Amino acid sequence: MTQCRTTCPYCGVGCGVTAEVHSDNVVTVAGDRQHPANAGRLCVKGTTLAETLTPEGRLLHPVVRGERTSWDSALDQVAQQLQSVRQQYGPGSVAFYLSGQLLTEDYYVANKLMKGFLGSANVDTNSRLCMSAAVAAYQRAFGADYVPCSYSDLEESDLVVMVGSNAAWTHPVLYQRLVESRKADSRKQTVVIDPRGTASSEAADMHLQIAPGSDAYLFVGLLNYLSATGKLDQWYIQSHTTGLGDALALAAAMTPSVVAAMTGLEVRQVEQFYRLFGDTEKVVTLYSQGVNQSATGADNCNAIINCHLVTGRLGRPGMGPFSITGQPNAMGGREVGGLANQLAAHMGFSDSDIERVARFWNAPDIARSPGLKAVDMFRAVEAGEIRFLWIMATNPAVSMPDTAQVRRALDNCEFVVLSDCVGDTDTAACADVLLPAMGWGEKSGTVTNSERCISRQRALLPAPGEARPDWWMVTQVAQRLGFAAAFDYQHPADIFTEHARLSGFGNAGSRDFDISALAGFSEAEYEQMEPTYWPCPATPTPGAPVVEGRFHTASGAANIVAVNPALPVFAADSAHLPTLNSGRLRDQWHTMTRTGRVPRLMRHRDFYSVALSPADALAQGLAEHDLVSVQAGEASVTALVRIEEAMPQGQVFSPIHWSNRFAGSACVNTLIPAVTDPVSGQPQLKYSRVSLSAVPVSGWGLLLTRSLPELPGLAYWSRIAVGDGHLTLFAIAAATPVTDVHQALLLSLQRGGVRNSSYQDAGLHDYRDIGIEAGQLQYACYLNAERQRLPDRDWLCTQLAAVGVDDRVSLLAGFDPDIPSVGRMVCTCWEVGERAIQEAVSAGARSVESLGQQLRCGTQCGSCVPELKRMLLVATG
């Protein structure tokens, strides 16, 4: 057994993970007690990391236009295409689309090749979709992309204002740190600002359920209130800021009553929040995608930052405007300069920056102006302006807004390269070349979390097949293009130390991002590297940035950006329609390419559904589990209805995770127009206007298979991984005879060697079919006119693992009276279902703690605690 310390590849909290690699490459993981981000804690996604190390779906060999080929041949073709497109159509015709999943070293090499040697700044990343508005706002305010907070600030803060963040689900470990600090001191308060009731808002002291996209009104109004009530820190404003006058002029109209009218809150609520903010010195405003993903994203963020600047509440313990990122290495990408509007290492496209970087890289053909940001990049691809696109480690066919446009662009593009660890994504289906990349647990490098802590991701296992690191692929292509001298990397440490040197190159305190203290690392020191916060310059400069009020703006003062709030941009004539909101689920990540393979993570929420308020459901004639079509223009998704008390009327919530790999029509971003923030290029992913209509069905089905099923035309399907196979829930359109679907399914399921058994009651559309080979269940398919007549999924999922299946009849019954259903999984960490919790509550359990003692639920990552509380509340009235 070997032990290894590494970093979790999910959210921006960046928790340390201790992995043990046993014989046969079996890996177990635990939270790293030494890591400052989590001190041993892990959330449910982190806890199940070892289960993602599955060969299923892995891309193992280079593939060119569907044919397996050698690395040499694949790289030759990539290099040749890149070269010829660039020669024929110019540097602007080539682009890289990167990802917050890449390691800093991968990012660095890709950025260097494109911006330094191909003369194009067309390098953008999926971080554009998450937090580019936050980056733009920090840059506008501070003159640099500097996050002026640490996780400990949340704990020390007397008031945490969470805006557009459901951290209880999206950043569970950080949220638990926050909750624990509140437990220790009940005077510390939490306010959640979110249109939607969430697990985070349930546990908050105050929930301001604002109208979608009205965040900036609240904070501009707060600025006005702080000014009007004498809460401004005049000394700080005088010493360290500029621009207050203009900002206040724009804010003057935002009285609490105007704010209340714009946000849909009551005046009393607005005033209560303003008083709390005004009277509390130690305030952290924690914000995330709900603020960023807006056509006014940068303004939203600056409206928040302004309130901290005018009160001088930043740069001191327990205070500050804190943008938390969604991806494990969004920060590393920002540091490298992997966004189209950055050059490298916190340098932009000023002449002096260009000259400095060109000199450092010895770059022959450096880009001189910003490149195209994600949305514009894919527009240029569709328009034929970009003809060569290399996508690394992400799935834009699902994650971009207006995904129909993105798919068109990918289909039209002359040459699309995708390097990824899995080969079965929606984007892979559009790519000409697939390059097998190493994934988490195989690759080696660094990531930076949301509090600027650089940690190592380390290899635990040998890579499967011919998988290679992304930096190696880029290096190989660069060498083929004739840049061997500049891309002579043998080890990620070579790249990291160059990156560190560049951060300190000609810096002398002029740029915040400086890790030159690490530039001298030997390979061995790199391997041993402990989590390290930046800045860490080789020669410490007096005074920490921002913290000491030292800003990198031209004037050296922070800018108070005048914000004129605006509501989200919607299509005309859509005011009467419901607003679509989108976001993450507790146990899922991105487009499920990783979490979707872990059965345990599919038990909290299994099949694709959208949430509606009870009143809207009633108005639409929809009941729980009905099928609903959510439409925006030509695009639509089809989902199960989930009725949530916490949903506000007039809003629909869809999780973002589903792709065509996991569901028939569930790619929510097809409904989102590609409206972007003019400042940051961040798309407005959080809002769209949609119409709802019930989808009539003639029957429902549940299909359990060992391999991916072939499905006939269906009104709806959604598939989850279960142990040893897949479980698909589907619905048959009312116009399609159930028997047609039944026949088509049988045709695809039955094969030689499998003995089939069946039951049918045509009158109820009740068809049940199972196939057994060598004593093992191969498939089970149940159709019924009514969904609740389908078998219990937990019972069903156990059947694939059963050895020596001899009682086919009870399989066909689809029901085992001896095995009670566990119900919906509430605590994924300890696998505690709602039935057990309900029983414990009826047996007298009255607190989350007693449930934890009895069942262990809620005692690991804690993300189910809000749900446990709700269940206790319901049960005890």
Next chain:
Amino acid sequence: MASRLVIVGAGMAAAYLLQELAAREHTWHITLIGEERDACYNRVMLSAVLAGETPDAELQMLPAGRLQDGVTLLANSRVCAVDTQTQTVFTDSGDVVAYDKLVFATGASVASPGLVTDGLAGVRVLRTLDDVRYLRELQATGRRALVVGGGLLGLEAAHGLNAMGFDTAVIHRQHHLMNRQLDARGGDYLRQKMADSGIRFHLGASVRALHGCDGELSAVTLQDGRQLDCELLLFATGIEPRSALARDAGINCGRGILVDPQLQTSARNCYALGECSQLGSRCFGLVAPIKAQAAVLAAQLCGDAAARFVLEDWPVQLKISGIEIFSAGSLGAAGEQLVLLDEAAGVYRRLVLQGDRLVAAVLVGDKRDGIWYAQLIRNATDISRYRPGLMFGRAVSEAMQVSAIAA
């Protein structure tokens, strides 16, 4: 003086009657007259004995000693006449036995195939323990046996012969086996299952002529002209009630001896039960109604004049070559069909619904809950709440019903 009860026939019906009488207080002196040297054995199990699956001793239906205790057995005795006036029976061997009450339990014989058999050796039936003894002595290995008739008896016989080592085939006039008890698919399932053990089947076929050589059977010709070589031919072409004795005695007969619900015949103090009897238009070949008759008749004989034999749709419950078969209700009934097919296990089940009522059930290979289905049919129970689990028996139906309410 004890009254005299004479039972003609010492087969299963007689045995059930004796069992029923033994369970009651009575003063009858009973005389049991049987043609065979064996009495009161379980004829249904003869093919299992032939197959070597059941030892001979297990055939006995009455505990040792029961026949001697107050019962006089006249074995190897054929009753040749009955005088209902003088209440006397006469046997071939010259016995004259007077009765106060007489019971006909003369059973049935294999229906005549309507073929010229020319006294060929190797043309047989399987009806008695003596038949078993004869067949058991035959050299089976390497020899071919044909069974004519794909009903219950024929299939059981075929199973026995096949187990003995005969190269066995069944000729059946209908297109599926057991056409009286099973639907086509059920019959087909049964055929497949039996074919797995090596038995061959000629369905939709019948024998036109037999051929012999030196008095020994050598082949048969089928109606379609095909000729099948064989050394043994067993007829299992249905059964005929044996009513000649009663008819000769002037008792009213149809195909069988006509009885009323008290099982009385047209002659005073004369009763009939079992395969030889007929109530209305119905004759009886299955165990269940005959056992019911025995109970009614025993009650009558013990002074319970109110006891009545009531016609029902008795479910058919059988086991052929290890395959359970159950059928109840009217098989041909139109209605919604619930069908379970499990080829690997040779399980086939079909339930027929009319509205919310179960009207028929055919179970092959797995007859669990058959009795429950028969009750549901008989009581015309509303099964709508059970329907999703109905096929899977009572426990699943009731639990699914509960879980649906809980959900």
